[in-house]
Amino acid sequence: MRRKNERLSLDGHSARPPAIAVTSDRAERALSQRGLQFTPLRRQILDMLIEAGRPLGAYDLLARQRERAGKPFAPTQIYRVLDVLQAAGLIHRLATQGTYVVCDHEHAAGETPVFLVCGACGSVAEAASTAVEQEVEAVAAASGFKPIHPVVEVEGRCAACRAGP
Ligand SMILES: [Zn+2]
Numbered sequence: 001m002r003r004k005n006e007r008l009s010l011d012g013h014s015a016r017p018p019a020i021a022v023t024s025d026r027a028e029r030a031l032s033q034r035g036l037q038f039t040p041l042r043r044q045i046l047d048m049l050i051e052a053g054r055p056l057g058a059y060d061l062l063a064r065q066r067e068r069a070g071k072p073f074a075p076t077q078i079y080r081v082l083d084v085l086q087a088a089g090l091i092h093r094l095a096t097q098g099t100y101v102v103c104d105h106e107h108a109a110g111e112t113p114v115f116l117v118c119g120a121c122g123s124v125a126e127a128a129s130t131a132v133e134q135e136v137e138a139v140a141a142a143s144g145f146k147p148i149h150p151v152v153e154v155e156g157r158c159a160a161c162r163a164g165p
């Protein structure tokens, strides 16, 4: 079953288009490859992250959901869904911020996402690198460590802030 990507408008006035190519099709495909379904709750949480267009924490998601009609989520439900979406490669977790962001790449195997986090404006850009993945694997292997969700976060200044006043 194919559905068009549904983007829910939460507050009716944020029409900012998400710069992020996660679609319902991609989500359904990624989940079904793992024998999982795109349940209404998974869809709702993914939609909220797509709509936000920026990283959100679990409690941001709870607050946004509370603004909507419907049964409130339990925090444990949210974390379970976030784990599933993360395992399916649809979102990434930014450990330093405790937030989750939709993945705007469909990563090839062996690619580590690299997040460029601007400490001035808070923008987060995602890049990906196979060279980083190999280095991370090598460094981890030297300690007998197996990376599961390798993510690199680099704090700095984005191009706009560097060019600013
Ligand atoms: Zn990604």
Ligand SMILES: [Zn+2]
Binding pocket: 118, 119, 120, 121, 122, 123, 157, 158, 159, 160, 161, 162
């Ligand atoms: Zn910036």
